[in-house]
Amino acid sequence: MKKWFSSVVLFIFALSLVWAGGQSEAPGESEETVSQEVTIEFWTTQTQSDRMATIQVLVDTFEALNPNINVKLVAVDENDMATQINTAAASNTLPAIIESDTESIVAFGAEGLLNSEAISGLIESIGPEKFYRGALSLNESAEKGVYYGVPYHGWxxxxxxxxxxxxxxxxxxxxxxxxxxxxxxxxxxxxxxxxxxxxxxxxxxxxxxxxxxxxxxxxxxxxxxxxxxxxxxxxxxxxxxxxxxxxxxxxxxxxxxxxxxxxxxxxxxxxxxxxxxxxxxxxxxxxxxxxxxxxxxxxxxxxxxxxxxxxxxxxxxxxxxxxxxxGTILSFGIPAHGDELKTAAAVKFLSYLFTPNAYVTWLHMAPGGMNPVLKEMAVNPRFQNDPKGIFQHYGKEKMAEIIQGLNSIETFSIVEGxxxxxxxxxxxxxxxxxxxxxxxxxxxxxxxxxxxxxxxxxxxxx
Amino acid sequence: MFAQRMSLQEREKVLGLVLVTPAVAIILSLILYPIIYNLYLSFFDVNPMAGNTYVGLENHRNVVTDPTFWKSVFTTIVYVFSTTIGTTLMGLLVALAMNRKFPFRGVVRSLVLFPYVAPVISVVFSWQFFFDPVNGIFMDLAYDKLGLFSSRFNLIGSPSTAVWVAIAFSIWKNFPFSYLMILARLQAIDETLYEAAEIDGASGWHKFRFITFPEVYFVMGAIILLRVIWNFNKFEEVFLLTENVRVLSVYTYYKAFVGTMELGQGASLAVIQFILLIVFILFYVKRVLKW
Missing domain, CATH: 3.40.190.10 (Periplasmic binding protein-like II)
Structure with missing residues (x-):
């Protein structure tokens, strides 16, 4: 009886060790395509529950279109982002995508925490000329054409x-x-x-x-x-x-x-x-x-x-x-975690967010607050017809003026270009x-x- | 086989060891290892990206020569001292009152526990709303209705007053624990002691001083010790209520994780905090609890 009991205890103990050991994933087993099952973490600074719910709808839609990719949405307060990223980098648990203000994105990029190659590739595939110049250049590194993040919306x-x-x-x-x-x-x-x-x-x-x-x-x-x-x-x-x-x-x-x-x-x-x-x-x-x-x-x-x-x-x-x-441009960055499978999935998810349907859904979370950085989206009739009637309330001209303002944002971090x-x-x-x-x-x-x-x-x- | 060659006593011994192994392993990996690793880190200039460089005692030196550290030690002492005295006295008073017979005593006894069981974050929000300088009920009453102050002010936000709000909050939140412990002890005191004292002509004060107090002395001693340990390391109640009260735990958090992250100094602060607490506990256990 006692022998039986002690071996059960030992077994449970051994099992827990095995489980704990299995927690860290082996990095670097990569393939270019997203044919394998993969789970990516997406950190957003949109912490309000109604916005989280909207983003979750976008995530669900994306997952339905891409059954191999699971996106885990995590809300991070804008004031905690730097702390969280630095600790995640130290413990090797960087997320696959972060959404944050461009200043922070550039700071992380300069520290070598971001994969600028993947992001620059994404910008190239969307077409750099389609972005508002001012919004895009805020994301540029010291090297021309190399970006730390891709702008998405701004205020x-x-x-x-x-x-x-x-x-x-x-x-x-x-x-x-x-x-x-x-x-x-x-x-x-x-x-x-x-x-x-x-x-x-x-x-x-x-x-x-x-x-x-x-x-x-x-x-x-x-x-x-x-x-x-x-x-x-x-x-x-x-x-x-x-x-x-x-x-x-x-x-x-x-x-x-x-x-x-x-x-x-x-x-x-x-x-x-x-x-x-x-x-x-x-x-x-x-x-x-x-x-x-x-x-x-x-x-x-x-x-x-x-x-x-x-x-x-x-x-x-x-x-x-x-x-x-x-003003502030909010951008996406892809942390440099070294897992190519996750990076490919992240790029795929970001490309999806730039498709018109997803983009309009995102921007309509906060009409006036979330303004597009793609020129053609700014004049998209569906975007201008928001469910809350904000465009109607303030008039298209006022809104156009505000969106134009995104082009002339100045910060301490760009001096004479x-x-x-x-x-x-x-x-x-x-x-x-x-x-x-x-x-x-x-x-x-x-x-x-x-x-x-x-x-x-x-x-x-x- | 092998097991059969052992005597019953030996087998019991082996079983005992097997049974405690998981607990020992968990304690070693989750408590002892972090403490030792933290001690190790406190001798290094910690940089998660570039790796650590050994700097000897420099972190400790930087910490103790920083006047803001001593300010925070002072704040911690004020906070721990006031909250410990406050929760214990308040707990004692309420326990004495609840020990008497009155209608609906059972209901009142459980209602008193409310602050202790309510989630910290929800009561913190109520307190913040209560003390809001523009919309809060406190200013509305004290300034507009009663005219106690010459102007509205931010009681919970201003660095000079925030510590007193934090102390009041902690006393309110934690006194039910002392109350519960003391009340349990009070109920165990033999009624005949009081009856005998009354026959000898003892007053109410005398009954408290020579019967009740000696009976609850060691319970209170233990409660005080626990409260000092808990509040010395208290983070969430202080930090959530107001970021301006830099008790040691909050100070360490800011040092280690906010702004220029000084992880090495943070580790060193944790070590110093640990030493301060150990010294106090040893002194207290010997002198007050007389173990």
Whole structure:
């Protein structure tokens, strides 16, 4: 009896060892075609459940067409992408496809984590001339024609503001440094729970997005055309000081994009945001989760303001010494995991996502927020006829203007047409947001904070 | 065969060894191995892409010469000390109250457990909503209705106040555990002790001081020890509620995985945290629990 029992225990133990040993897959058994059964992981930054559901529909359709390929969809927060990729690379568990902002894609590519050959091949097969030039060149490596990622969709950032309040107060639209500050000061009335402007003050990507546009407007850069770090310039210092000044008119404490809710509740005059806000402004069903819950009847801002969309305008460029626009292109990258079978499957899946049906389905997840990077898709009548009626609401011209804006996006990582990979690394490590957090929340002096940031940047570039 | 040549005692011994082997193997591979590997990493400049370079004690030196590290040690001490005292006292008070007879005692006793069993993430969201500077009920009451403060402020987000919210949260979330342990002990105290004390003319305080307290002393001692160990290593409650409270575990996470990833220093921090905790446990077990 005991002998029987102990041998069962031993057997189970041995079995568990075998199972654990079988967990790591043998890499490198490759074939060019996708004739073998293969499972690929697809990391997306579209973490909202409704978007996940839409992408899953696309995945299911693709799997039905390609029975040999299984696609596993994984949601990764945009702020965690760098950490996740670096740890996955260290543990040899890189996914087959990632979807992320282009800055991060370029940073990963520069670190040697991406398969630029496969992606460049895909771009070649789609036809580079079909893309908006600006969107594609953001993905280009220092070598011409070699790309780290393929652009897929993008958004444009601007300052959205209460045109009716501005008109009443006789203020100019917030498209210059001076006008923005003046209005922020004017509308900041914390005693009645009303705030001037929302700029990011949390150590997150949103903060860097707001800051970049402001700094660009003053001609501040991280690098010169020779690739030298030029962070400590009078222009940059002015931008940091100006940003810290604006932060005083932001709702109290560390804030991020989520505070846009206060605007939808009628408690704020201006906020930095992408074109993703268009459906929340126009449609009650989308605005719902930004409004205070109707269970708390005494709290202000609980109901939808149907006139808000009429009373809201957007300033997509800001100027001080020059005009600056900002936005983000989301791109796909294929990590360099060395498994050719998975790479082939990934390329196949990405090609599928560029077919008109799949592309339109994806873009319609967030009309206004997700804009196409292929020229012919922008004028596709099916794309322009979105189920939420956003195109109808804002008019085709306004939408065309926004999509055009994707062509003129500027970032710290391209100086005079040259790729500064280190700037993307600095972006993905969130050095500037951390600096802004220290200044605005921890009361650090601008000088000390900028010194700290420069030291961190130099550490990264070593 | 072979087994038949062994005596019964020897066979028992072999069976015992066979039975503990899986557990030992799991502990070795999942607990001891990571600890030793972490110790090993703390002597290296860790770079997942390029490989590790041996740097001796440099990581440890960098960590202890960094003022932000000492700030985080201080925050951790404040956090652990306040939450341990808070949860234990609160647990004791509630247990004493629940030990008396009153209507619906059974229902109330189980309701008190709610904070402890509720999922962290869902109560964190309620607390964040509660303390939101613009829409939160707390500011609505304290500023608009009662006029306690001169302006609205972000209690849960500002670095100076966040630690106190984290402490209050931890006390609220974890006191039911102390309450449960103490109540169980209270119920085991012999009623005759109190009756005898009453005959001798003891007051309520005297009954608590000389009967109840000695009876629950070792339970409370054990609870305090557990709470210190748990809260010293606490990550999720603090990190989810507010990213501004840099207790050692959160500080280590930021050091190791955010921004310029200093994995070697992260490993070194974990070692230092481990040593600090071991020193405390040894001292405490000897002095307070008198083992």
């Amino acid at each position: 444009v950032q601007g300052i959205w503001y209460r045109a009716d309040w501005f008109e009443e107060a006789g203020l100019e639209p917030p498209s210059t440094w001076e006008n923005i500050l003046k209005a922020a000061e004017y509308f900041y009335r914390p005693e009645i729970n009303q705030y001037g402007i929302l700029v990011g003050t949390k150590a997150e990507a949103y903060t860097e997005q707001c800051f970049t546009q402001i700094a660009m407007a003053n001609g501040a850069q991280l690098f010169d055309a020779q690739g030298n770090l030029i962070f400590d310039t009078p222009e940059m210092r002015e931008a940091v000081e100006y940003y810290a000044e604006l932060a005083k008119y932001t709702p109290p404490g560390p804030q991020t994009w989520r505070a846009r809710d206060y605007y939808l509740q009628g408690k704020m005059a201006m906020f930095f945001y992408s074109t993703y806000i268009m459906d929340d402004l126009a449609l009650e069903s989308d605005a719902q989760d930004s409004l205070t819950n109707s269970n708390f009847a005494d709290l202000e801002g609980k109901s939808f303001d149907p006139e808000l969309v009429e009373n809201t305008r957007v300033a997509t460029t800001i100027s001080k010494t020059q005009e600056a626009g900002y 040259k790729r500064m990979a280190a700037a993307s690394t600095i972006y993905s490590k969130q050095i500037i947001p951390q600096m802004i957090y220290r200044i605005t929340q921890e009361g650090m002096e601008v000088d000390a904070a900028m010194d700290w940031a420069e030291m961190e940047m130099r550490k990264l570039m070593e």
